[in-house]
Amino acid sequence: MTPTIKVNQLSKTYQVPEREGGFGAAVRGFFNRKYKDVKAVQQVDFKIEQGEVVGFLGPNGAGKTTTLKMLSGLLHPTSGTADVLGFTPWELKTEYLRSMTLVMGQRNRLSWDIPAADSFLLNQAIYRIPDDEYKETYKELDELLELEPLMKKPVRNLSLGERMKCEIAVGLLHRPKVLFLDEPTIGLDITGQARIREFLQEYNKRTGATIILTSHYMADVTALCERIIIIHHGQLKYDGGINDLSKKIAPFKLIGVLMENADEHDLSKYGEVVENMEDADKKFIQVKADEVTRITSRLLADLPIRDITIADPPIEDVIEQAFNA
Amino acid sequence: MFLIFKRLWQVNWAEQWQYRANLLMYLLYWLVSPIIYLAVWTSIANANGDVKGFTANDFVTYYMVLLICDQVTSNIIIHTFAYKIQDGSLSGELIKPIHPMLTNALVNNVAFKVLTMIGLTPIWVILFFLFQPDFSGVTFINILIAIPPMLFAFLIGFLFSASITALAFWTTRIYSIHEFYFALILLFSGQFVPLTLMPKVIQDIAQYLPFQLMLYYPIQLILGKLSQAQIIQGYVMTGIWLSVSILLFNWVWREGVKRYSAVGA
Amino acid sequence: MHILKLLSAFLKVNIQMSLAYRADTVVNILLNLMWLAWELLSLNIIFSNTQTLGGWGLGELIALLGVFRLINTMMIAFIWPNTEKFNQSIRDGSMDYTILQPANSMFLVTFSRITVWRFWDLILAVVLIVIGINMSGDSINALQILTFILLALSGMVVIYSLWIVLIALTFWFTKFDNNVTILQALLDAGRYPATVYPVWLRIIVTFIIPIAVATTIPLQALRGELGLNQVLIFLFVGIASFVIATQVWKTGLKRYSGASS
Numbered sequence: 001m002t003p004t005i006k007v008n009q010l011s012k013t014y015q016v017p018e019r020e021g022g023f024g025a026a027v028r029g030f031f032n033r034k035y036k037d038v039k040a041v042q043q044v045d046f047k048i049e050q051g052e053v054v055g056f057l058g059p060n061g062a063g064k065t066t067t068l069k070m071l072s073g074l075l076h077p078t079s080g081t082a083d084v085l086g087f088t089p090w091e092l093k094t095e096y097l098r099s100m101t102l103v104m105g106q107r108n109r110l111s112w113d114i115p116a117a118d119s120f121l122l123n124q125a126i127y128r129i130p131d132d133e134y135k136e137t138y139k140e141l142d143e144l145l146e147l148e149p150l151m152k153k154p155v156r157n158l159s160l161g162e163r164m165k166c167e168i169a170v171g172l173l174h175r176p177k178v179l180f181l182d183e184p185t186i187g188l189d190i191t192g193q194a195r196i197r198e199f200l201q202e203y204n205k206r207t208g209a210t211i212i213l214t215s216h217y218m219a220d221v222t223a224l225c226e227r228i229i230i231i232h233h234g235q236l237k238y239d240g241g242i243n244d245l246s247k248k249i250a251p252f253k254l255i256g257v258l259m260e261n262a263d264e265h266d267l268s269k270y271g272e273v274v275e276n277m278e279d280a281d282k283k284f285i286q287v288k289a290d291e292v293t294r295i296t297s298r299l300l301a302d303l304p305i306r307d308i309t310i311a312d313p314p315i316e317d318v319i320e321q322a323f324n325a
Numbered sequence: 326m327f328l329i330f331k332r333l334w335q336v337n338w339a340e341q342w343q344y345r346a347n348l349l350m351y352l353l354y355w356l357v358s359p360i361i362y363l364a365v366w367t368s369i370a371n372a373n374g375d376v377k378g379f380t381a382n383d384f385v386t387y388y389m390v391l392l393i394c395d396q397v398t399s400n401i402i403i404h405t406f407a408y409k410i411q412d413g414s415l416s417g418e419l420i421k422p423i424h425p426m427l428t429n430a431l432v433n434n435v436a437f438k439v440l441t442m443i444g445l446t447p448i449w450v451i452l453f454f455l456f457q458p459d460f461s462g463v464t465f466i467n468i469l470i471a472i473p474p475m476l477f478a479f480l481i482g483f484l485f486s487a488s489i490t491a492l493a494f495w496t497t498r499i500y501s502i503h504e505f506y507f508a509l510i511l512l513f514s515g516q517f518v519p520l521t522l523m524p525k526v527i528q529d530i531a532q533y534l535p536f537q538l539m540l541y542y543p544i545q546l547i548l549g550k551l552s553q554a555q556i557i558q559g560y561v562m563t564g565i566w567l568s569v570s571i572l573l574f575n576w577v578w579r580e581g582v583k584r585y586s587a588v589g590a
Numbered sequence: 591m592h593i594l595k596l597l598s599a600f601l602k603v604n605i606q607m608s609l610a611y612r613a614d615t616v617v618n619i620l621l622n623l624m625w626l627a628w629e630l631l632s633l634n635i636i637f638s639n640t641q642t643l644g645g646w647g648l649g650e651l652i653a654l655l656g657v658f659r660l661i662n663t664m665m666i667a668f669i670w671p672n673t674e675k676f677n678q679s680i681r682d683g684s685m686d687y688t689i690l691q692p693a694n695s696m697f698l699v700t701f702s703r704i705t706v707w708r709f710w711d712l713i714l715a716v717v718l719i720v721i722g723i724n725m726s727g728d729s730i731n732a733l734q735i736l737t738f739i740l741l742a743l744s745g746m747v748v749i750y751s752l753w754i755v756l757i758a759l760t761f762w763f764t765k766f767d768n769n770v771t772i773l774q775a776l777l778d779a780g781r782y783p784a785t786v787y788p789v790w791l792r793i794i795v796t797f798i799i800p801i802a803v804a805t806t807i808p809l810q811a812l813r814g815e816l817g818l819n820q821v822l823i824f825l826f827v828g829i830a831s832f833v834i835a836t837q838v839w840k841t842g843l844k845r846y847s848g849a850s851s
Contacts, residue, residue: 346768347768350768350769350771350772351771353771353775354771354772354774354775355775356775357775357776357778357779358778360791361778361781361782361787364782364786364787364788364791365636365643365782365786368643368644368786368787369636369639369640369643372640372642373639373640376639376640377639455788455790498613498614498617501614501617501618501621504621505621505624508624508625508628511628512628517632517635518635522635522639523635524635524638
């Protein structure tokens with residue numbers, strides 16, 4: 001069987017105008033603009049079979065979104081080829097557009113001023129979905145996402161999580177075979193993230209759709225994807241199972257402690273102290289996952305601890321550590 | 326106090342300079358209708374010899390001076406301020422120890438004017454060569470006498486527009502109200518045509534309204550068409566309307582802020 | 591017809607939107623009537639001081655006002671709201687969704703916002719045209735009416751095409767997002783016959799921002815002042831400008847996706 005997605009030596013180089021400050025420079029730039037090449041994606045190769053759920057990982061600016069945009073057809077690559085469902089995405093053939101979807105967590109497809117129901121019907125017309133098929137799909141999506149109570153309210157009155165449910169649903173009305181999801185859970189709270197995750201899992205199981213998603217949240221990826229592709233500095237750094245990844249990158253946990261007179265105690269003997277965390281009250285150390293229990297009990301025994309948390313380190317840090325070293 | 330205005334000027338000038346491309350578009354937009362009226366009325370005057378004593382040259386000089394007067398006396402406060410009331414970002418300005426409208430917004434408008442004036446100058450010169458108007462009626466003294474009432478007319482217009490803007494404390498429909506206000510200006514200021522060519526009723530009403538102080542009165546003053554009595558009458562009207570606009574704005578603003586803080590936006 | 595289905599879907603959505611702002615709609619209609627009154631008053635003032643304007647009488651100018659309002663309705667009902675939506679979609683990136691929808695992107699960009707209540711303006715415009723022609727006492731045959739309709743449509747297409755080019759420029763110059771103002775600015779010139787303007791202004795409104803092509807010229811056709819040659823030329827201009835606009839739009843989209851450059 002031919003793979004659903006086949007990417008061969010895909011590269012994208014942006015030309016970014018170099019600007020100097022000042023009026024004189026602006027005038028000179030107008031006549032003789034200098035460009036700087038930014039290699040966003042460099043010779044990426046991979047294949048994805050039908051029904052796979054693949055996570056794209058990498059820090060901001062690594063080239064994930066650029067790759068996703070090329071696969072959905074929004075961007076022309078500088079060189080290389082891609083084949084999705086037998087189409088070259090950037091030719092933007094109608095049949096192709098009707099068999100895939102792109103959902104971007106930070107962008108709105110729904111109109112703010114009207115109830116989602118109306119935007120749904122508009123998309124039905126645009127995607128030429130027959131009435132009976134539309135009803136059936138809607139019923140299915142409603143079952144999974146509990147859309148009905150949200151449909152009558154103007155979109156601007158929905159919470160972020162509710163809106164995201166509608167955004168995803170509207171992108172799925174035409175039963176796409178391939179889903180590109182760019183940060184589908186961004187900004188959602190933990191329960192919201194979990195609901196979207198469960199839905200995607202169930203949707204994949206029911207329809208056999210191929211899903212590629214990027215996410216900042218490690219939990220999204222570990223829950224959903226059996227396979228991971230890591231892109232860093234535009235290059236493909238890792239492509240394989242999520243379990244192998246854990247072996248490759250020694251898994252770490254972050255332990256955060258809140259204690260009396262925090263400055264008096266030196267945590268570096270328990271693990272690597274991590275600076276610059278959002279939670280300024282706590283101190284954080286990074287330890288190997290299999291040592292968490294041992295170190296935690298030592299901390300509790302040694303220090304005047306008021307509160308202790310154990311969490312995954314941010315995904316950027318993990319990848320940074322693994323591939324930058 | 327002087328330092329505050331100096332700093333405000335630096336900030337607002339830099340801000341308006343950022344938007345200079347938009348500003349040029351605005352200028353072109355604003356230029357078109359006086360030029361069309363100019364073309365229409367000179368064409369009529371040429372066809373009929375004159376229109377109630379107005380020759381083609383009278384019309385050309387009238388609209389050429391109008392371009393300058395309108396530039397001096399008009400304002401854009403509603404476009405730069407109303408949204409702050411609507412989206413609540415005014416709160417940040419209310420807690421500062423200066424009046425948000427009478428300092429920052431006022432200076433912002435003045436910076437806008439200075440920039441558009443710079444843009445207008447070359448256009449005005451081009452129009453001058455295209456229409457070759459005869460400005461022999463204009464004297465230096467007339468221009469000097471016209472400056473104070475023009476500056477006060479700007480203040481009157483600014484305070485009225487600011488009062489309308491402050492209605493945003495109560496209603497979301499201030500742009501519609503402003504559109505209505507704009508129509509009043511068109512009707513009573515002499516923007517469409519010198520007021521003496523308007524129907525008698527409109528002339529009679531216009532006399533007592535502030536709108537003619539913004540255009541018709543200074544234009545005629547500059548062109549040397551007013552008698553001494555008319556000039557003095559204009560000064561008196563300016564004084565009266567300036568007091569009215571100050572009182573009105575103060576009242577609307579005070580009540581509005583009261584309401585704003587009561588709602589707790 | 592899929593296009594019609596799409597159009598009706600857009601209409602439904604936009605009716606929904608205007609229902610959400612009912613009171614504003616009423617206020618806007620009142621303001622619109624106020625401006626109509628002003629326009630008629632200004633014509634009255636002009637014609638109390640002269641018999642003809644650029645060779646045209648009061649009746650003809652009322653008819654011209656009708657034609658002008660046709661164009662103005664297109665501006666306000668379609669061009670402005672969609673410009674706003676377009677600029678917004680470039681800023682926040684939702685343009686990406688428009689491109690990935692399986693329908694003609696120029697169509698989507700043109701019709702996704704419609705100020706529905708403005709349609710009554712079209713009736714008003716037609717009423718003005720009929721009254722104006724009657725007042726002028728011109729006798730008009732069916733052929734003249736037909737050429738008028740064709741040239742009015744062609745004129746609208748010219749203005750529309752110009753708009754497409756103007757917004758497509760945003761693909762090249764991202765900061766160029768208030769370009770449509772220039773269109774609206776010169777639109778006012780369409781209220782009066784282009785023959786009254788000085789030569790340089792006539793050149794601008796006929797060739798550069800061709801407002802006159804959409805207002806003065808169709809009315810001249812209605813009065814039987816245009817020969818067959820001229821009618822054909824102006825029809826050709828309409829078609830040609832649409833073709834050019836489509837090409838510019840396509841090139842702009844390619845630019846947006848990084849296919850060219």
